[in-house]
Amino acid sequence: MKSVLEMTAEERRAALEELRRQYQEEKDAGMKLDMSRGKPDATQLNLSMDMLQQNPYDLIFTRKGTDVRNYGELAGVDEAKELFGELLGVGPQNVFMGGQSSLALLYDLVMKAYVFGVFGGSRPWGKQEDIKFLCPVPGYDRHFLISQEFGIGMINIPLSETGPDMDLVREYVENDPSVKGIWCVPKYSNPTGCTYSAETVEAFAALKPAADDFRIFWDNAYFVHGFREQDDELVNIFEACRRHGSEDMVYEFLSTSKATFSGAGVAVLAASEANIRFLTRQISVQTLGYDKINQLRHVKYFKNVDGLMEHMKKQADYLRPKFDLALAVLEDELGKSGAGTWTNPNGGYFISFDGLPGTAKRTVELCAEAGLKITPAGSCFPYGKDPEDKNIRLCPSYPSLKKLYQGMKLFCTCEKLAALETLTTE
Amino acid sequence: MKSVLEMTAEERRAALEELRRQYQEEKDAGMKLDMSRGKPDATQLNLSMDMLQQNPYDLIFTRKGTDVRNYGELAGVDEAKELFGELLGVGPQNVFMGGQSSLALLYDLVMKAYVFGVFGGSRPWGKQEDIKFLCPVPGYDRHFLISQEFGIGMINIPLSETGPDMDLVREYVENDPSVKGIWCVPKYSNPTGCTYSAETVEAFAALKPAADDFRIFWDNAYFVHGFREQDDELVNIFEACRRHGSEDMVYEFLSTSKATFSGAGVAVLAASEANIRFLTRQISVQTLGYDKINQLRHVKYFKNVDGLMEHMKKQADYLRPKFDLALAVLEDELGKSGAGTWTNPNGGYFISFDGLPGTAKRTVELCAEAGLKITPAGSCFPYGKDPEDKNIRLCPSYPSLKKLYQGMKLFCTCEKLAALETLTTE
Numbered sequence: 001m002k003s004v005l006e007m008t009a010e011e012r013r014a015a016l017e018e019l020r021r022q023y024q025e026e027k028d029a030g031m032k033l034d035m036s037r038g039k040p041d042a043t044q045l046n047l048s049m050d051m052l053q054q055n056p057y058d059l060i061f062t063r064k065g066t067d068v069r070n071y072g073e074l075a076g077v078d079e080a081k082e083l084f085g086e087l088l089g090v091g092p093q094n095v096f097m098g099g100q101s102s103l104a105l106l107y108d109l110v111m112k113a114y115v116f117g118v119f120g121g122s123r124p125w126g127k128q129e130d131i132k133f134l135c136p137v138p139g140y141d142r143h144f145l146i147s148q149e150f151g152i153g154m155i156n157i158p159l160s161e162t163g164p165d166m167d168l169v170r171e172y173v174e175n176d177p178s179v180k181g182i183w184c185v186p187k188y189s190n191p192t193g194c195t196y197s198a199e200t201v202e203a204f205a206a207l208k209p210a211a212d213d214f215r216i217f218w219d220n221a222y223f224v225h226g227f228r229e230q231d232d233e234l235v236n237i238f239e240a241c242r243r244h245g246s247e248d249m250v251y252e253f254l255s256t257s258k259a260t261f262s263g264a265g266v267a268v269l270a271a272s273e274a275n276i277r278f279l280t281r282q283i284s285v286q287t288l289g290y291d292k293i294n295q296l297r298h299v300k301y302f303k304n305v306d307g308l309m310e311h312m313k314k315q316a317d318y319l320r321p322k323f324d325l326a327l328a329v330l331e332d333e334l335g336k337s338g339a340g341t342w343t344n345p346n347g348g349y350f351i352s353f354d355g356l357p358g359t360a361k362r363t364v365e366l367c368a369e370a371g372l373k374i375t376p377a378g379s380c381f382p383y384g385k386d387p388e389d390k391n392i393r394l395c396p397s398y399p400s401l402k403k404l405y406q407g408m409k410l411f412c413t414c415e416k417l418a419a420l421e422t423l424t425t426e
Numbered sequence: 427m428k429s430v431l432e433m434t435a436e437e438r439r440a441a442l443e444e445l446r447r448q449y450q451e452e453k454d455a456g457m458k459l460d461m462s463r464g465k466p467d468a469t470q471l472n473l474s475m476d477m478l479q480q481n482p483y484d485l486i487f488t489r490k491g492t493d494v495r496n497y498g499e500l501a502g503v504d505e506a507k508e509l510f511g512e513l514l515g516v517g518p519q520n521v522f523m524g525g526q527s528s529l530a531l532l533y534d535l536v537m538k539a540y541v542f543g544v545f546g547g548s549r550p551w552g553k554q555e556d557i558k559f560l561c562p563v564p565g566y567d568r569h570f571l572i573s574q575e576f577g578i579g580m581i582n583i584p585l586s587e588t589g590p591d592m593d594l595v596r597e598y599v600e601n602d603p604s605v606k607g608i609w610c611v612p613k614y615s616n617p618t619g620c621t622y623s624a625e626t627v628e629a630f631a632a633l634k635p636a637a638d639d640f641r642i643f644w645d646n647a648y649f650v651h652g653f654r655e656q657d658d659e660l661v662n663i664f665e666a667c668r669r670h671g672s673e674d675m676v677y678e679f680l681s682t683s684k685a686t687f688s689g690a691g692v693a694v695l696a697a698s699e700a701n702i703r704f705l706t707r708q709i710s711v712q713t714l715g716y717d718k719i720n721q722l723r724h725v726k727y728f729k730n731v732d733g734l735m736e737h738m739k740k741q742a743d744y745l746r747p748k749f750d751l752a753l754a755v756l757e758d759e760l761g762k763s764g765a766g767t768w769t770n771p772n773g774g775y776f777i778s779f780d781g782l783p784g785t786a787k788r789t790v791e792l793c794a795e796a797g798l799k800i801t802p803a804g805s806c807f808p809y810g811k812d813p814e815d816k817n818i819r820l821c822p823s824y825p826s827l828k829k830l831y832q833g834m835k836l837f838c839t840c841e842k843l844a845a846l847e848t849l850t851t852e
Contacts, residue, residue: 037497045495049482052719056478069471069687071463099525104713111537115576116554126541126552142711149711150541262494264719285568285575287530291717293478293690 003338004356004419016249016420017369023370023417026410031371033407038190038298039398040262040315047314048260051301052402059296068292074278080295084268087305088220088252089236094270096280099290102255102267106217107146109251109269112282113180113215114150117127119278120248121213125152125180134172134182136164138352138380138391140190143183143219146384152180154382157342159192163200170207177210181217187234188222191352191380191393193345195232205240207249218252224309225258226347227316227323247272258349259312266298316347326351326396326408333412339419342394352380359418360389366414372407429764430782430845432739442846449796452836457797459833464775465824466688466741472611473740474686477727493552494718501706506721507599507839510694513650513731514678515662520696522706525716528681528693532643533572535677535695538708539606539641545704546674547639551578551606559566560598560608562590564778564817566616567612569645573808578606580808583617585654596633603636605777607643613660614648617778617806617819619771621658633675644678649685650735652773653742653749664696673698682724684775685738692717692724699785741774745823752822752834757836768820777820778806785844786815792840798833 007015060067062077075081076097085095098105117124125131132153135144139159147154155172157164163186172179185206186196196204204216218237227233241247250272256265271279302308327344330351334340340355355363360377367374375393378384394411396404433441486493488503501507502523511521524531543550551557558579561570565585574581581598583590589612598605610630612622622630630642644663652658667673676698682691697705728734753770756777762767766781781789786803793800803817804810820837822830 039497042493042496045493048495052482056475059478067468067471069474069689070468071465071683071688100717101713101715107712111541115537115541145711149708201815257497261719261849263495263715264717282575285571286533287527289689290525291526291690291720293687294717294720 001337001416003045004423005338007423009424012420012424015378016417016424019413019417019420023366023413024372026413029372029406031406033371033399033403034373035395035399035404035407036373036375037398038395040258041398041400044315044318044397045261047318048311049355051260051297054297054300056387059248059293059300062296068296071288073292074284074287074289075276076290077197077292077295077299080266083244083299083302083305083308084254085270087224087308088254088268090238090270093273094238094276095291096269096271096276096283097295098267098269098283099306100255100263100265100267100294102219102221102253102257103142105267105269106219106251106253107326108145108147109215110150110181112279113213116282118213118215119275123213123214126150128178131178131180132176134164134169135382136178136184136189137180137382138191138386138393139183140185140219141379141384142355143217144382147183147374151338155179156382156387158180159174159189159194161194163194163196166200166203170203170319173207173209173214175210179209180211180213181215183217183355185219185221186237187220187232188225188348190221190348191350193343193348193350193352195234201235201237201239205237205244205246207246209249216247216250218250220252220254221258222348223254224312225315227320228346230346232346234302248274251275259315260298264294266295275325302386322396322404323351323402325401326394329405329408329412337416337419339416350399351396353392353394353415354390355392355409355415356422357388357390358422359415360386362421363392363411363414366417367411372409372410374411375406427763427842429483429762430849431764432844433849435850438846438850441848442843445839445843445846449792449839452839453796455832457832457836459797459825459829460501460799461821461830461833462801463824464821465686466684468471470741470744470823471687473744474737477686477723480723480726485719485726485817485823488722494722497714499718500710500713500715501702502716503718503721503725505725506692509725509728509731509734510680511696513734514646514680514694514695514696516664519699520664520702522695522697522702522709523708523721524693524695525718526681526689526691526693526720528645528679528683529568531693532645532677532679534571535641535705536576536607538705539639542708544639544641545701547598551639552576554604557606558602560590560595561808562603562608562610562615563808564617564812564819565609566611566645567801567805567810569643570808573609581605582808582813583608583804585615587620589620589622592626592629596629599633599635599640601636603778605635606637606639607641609643609645611645611647612663613646613658614651614771614774616647616648616774617776619769619774619778621660621778624661627661627663628666631663631670631672635673635675640675642676644676646678646680647684648681648774650738651741651747651775654772654805656772658772674700677701685734685741686724686727690720692721748822748830751778751827751830752820753830755834755838759835760841763842763845765842775821775823777822779818779820779841780816781818781841782845782848783814783816785841786812786818786849788844788847789837789840791817792843793837796836796840798836800837
């Protein structure tokens with residue numbers, strides 16, 4: 001198809017008519033597909049079944065003899081703290097093993113900051129007026145929902161290939177004491193797939209916040225989720241922070257939700273020793289400990305960081321063809337159409353698609369009418385409001401290759417249709 | 427030993443000397459025993475190992491075909507909601523499967539009430555001045571710690587064989603809108619082992635709170651933990667509430683921490699449909715779901731309520747001899763001493779001991795000096811303050827029978843010693 005931007009009015013009308021016919025045809029095929037979330041499929045989940053096949057009698061005692069079936073070891077078993085600490089480049093004393101959902105863990109830390117305040121802070125966030133979070137966009141909808149739930153204001157920060165606009169971040173953080181945090185997915189960002197550059201990480205570590213209770217929520221959800229030969233490199237933020245004496249400013253999160261089981265993995269918090277001590281005291285009021293059998297199950301299965309990376313290679317080999325296929329359909333259908341651009345990530349779970357301004361909602365609507373559920377337009381922005389209504393998050397991980405092909409074809413039809421509709425005055 | 431209360435001053439001095447000699451002897455034996463918490467021992471935990479031996483491929487799909495390894499089913503899998511609903515006498519729509527720790531669940535609901543308010547409430551607890559919880563005493567230390575952490579005031583309510591003093595509860599709840607909740611362990615209460623009578627439950631259901639955001643925290647931790655032939659009967663509070671139209675007032679909690687694994691069980695919330703809907707919406711911001719593999723693991727192992735009760739019978743058979751032994755030593759050593767009284771529960775994990783006023787701290791101190799760690803005196807009261815300094819919680823579940831015997835003997839020595847010390851003016 002010729003670029004929609006270069007068509008004459010006449011050509012646009014003809015193309016629109018042809019696309020409508022094509023759309024009706026695809027619609028009549030009666031698709032029923034949910035591509036709205038970055039979920040693994042059953043075959044990918046099967047890759048981790050050996051973890052559950054381990055002899056349970058081998059999963060009772062830690063190296064130092066603690067019975068993991070009983071209460072205790074609030075911060076997690078040593079073996080788990082060591083493994084995930086090594087992976088993230090911090091010591092075991094910087095790790096807290098927090099349940100099975102990193103989302104629940106970061107919600108919990110927002111809650112604790114809101115009600116009780118953070119280590120070194122003078123007052124709880126909830127006792128201060130009009131507090132705000134910076135939100136690199138497009139970003140992860142569930143981060144923004146947490147801010148919204150707590151009534152925390154949100155400020156959009158443009159995100160580029162190298163990370164958030166750090167001049168803007170610095171201006172806000174260093175001058176406005178009501179800015180209390182920033183949501184970051186520093187590697188294979190959700191949804192753009194970008195990885196923050198060394199300069200960006202350095203700029204984060206060098207921040208001198210106006211607030212005494214500012215925290216960077218460094219959600220490293222896709223740290224080990226590269227799926228191409230070329231893995232993006234992310235600088236260890238704690239190393240950078242050590243040079244600036246700013247370790248207390250960062251909460252880093254990781255989970256195995258997309259390494260083993262989305263509903264039954266382990267979640268990890270990495271933070272300064274002062275933060276870990278402070279939070280462990282707070283969490284000791286909340287629970288006697290998280291599921292340590294599951295911690296030991298993970299550690300004994302992975303064995304070490306190499307074993308974990310080996311396991312992730314299997315995941316990568318399974319995911320890569322899905323991304324290759326989705327990208328090939330986009331290139332084939334939209335490459336010369338002028339109707340949109342998209343990211344080509346080396347890892348993560350998403351492709352971020354930008355159509356013409358004012359077309360995203362319409363595209364999602366057209367998809368839905370034809371039986372394809374994709375992430376709602378605007379989801380990657382605070383309050384669900386994409387100022388240009390152009391961004392769409394694509395999630396190729398869940399459907400089979402065959403269904404993914406059909407789904408991506410339909411998406412492209414809808415997208416071109418929406419583009420032509422906005423360009424055509426009928 | 428003759429009752430310490432009936433001894434002459436001379437007899438007391440002689441008895442004290444003899445006890446000091448005996449204490450020194452036991453101290454020299456070099457005991458090292460921790461009896462401070464109601465934990466199962468390794469053999470008791472072994473009773474549940476078959477649950478972990480199930481074929482993991484049988485634990486993938488729910489009856490309706492949901493893959494439990496993936497995201498989703500926030501409120502829990504149907505099978506689990508049905509099983510625990512049936513156990514508690516409520517429908518599956520009244521159940522939320524919330525992680526692996528009921529303590530974490532009830533902390534979370536206090537937090538949500540504090541920050542966001544409860545269903546039907548006009549304002550968050552945290553936006554109101556001087557809010558309070560009623561605390562039946564002696565009670566569970568970790569409940570009181572949660573109140574304390576949130577800065578919620580605590581009011582002691584005397585607890586008898588039939589439950590809290592309901593006249594006092596009614597007076598507070600119906601006249602003081604700053605009273606927002608009450609901590610209850612209605613069956614085999616921690617630590618006294620009492621079970622609330624039918625009249626008590628009825629009185630709870632009939633409460634007409636002054637506050638529009640009052641909640642009963644009905645922590646049914648020991649509901650299936652009878653260990654004698656005679657199991658106490660607890661009336662279903664939701665049935666009583668239905669007659670009074672007060673279902674929204676109750677949050678009921680249960681967990682399998684002492685049915686399967688203390689660190690890796692499942693936790694249950696039972697509540698009105700309105701509460702469950704309200705809370706599920708709130709929790710949807712927090713996580714994509716709790717560990718559903720573990721839910722299915724539990725349900726497939728128990729099979730049904732009968733299977734669960736059968737499993738609990740094994741636990742009971744293992745625990746009963748420990749309680750019998752501890753009670754026999756108490757009777758033998760202190761039965762005629764006049765130095766204390768204690769409870770003889772049909773279930774639960776504790777014996778509540780009342781010494782002479784002013785002796786509890788000293789008893790705990792004497793035990794510690796001889797190598798026996800017991801629950802700190804005052805633990806069963808808000809702020810750790812037992813107004814009479816007489817209550818001690820005994821936990822016979824963790825030590826082996828042999829160690830338990832030694833520990834109980836030492837406890838009795840220390841207790842008599844403390845009693846004689848207060849009665850003797852040297």
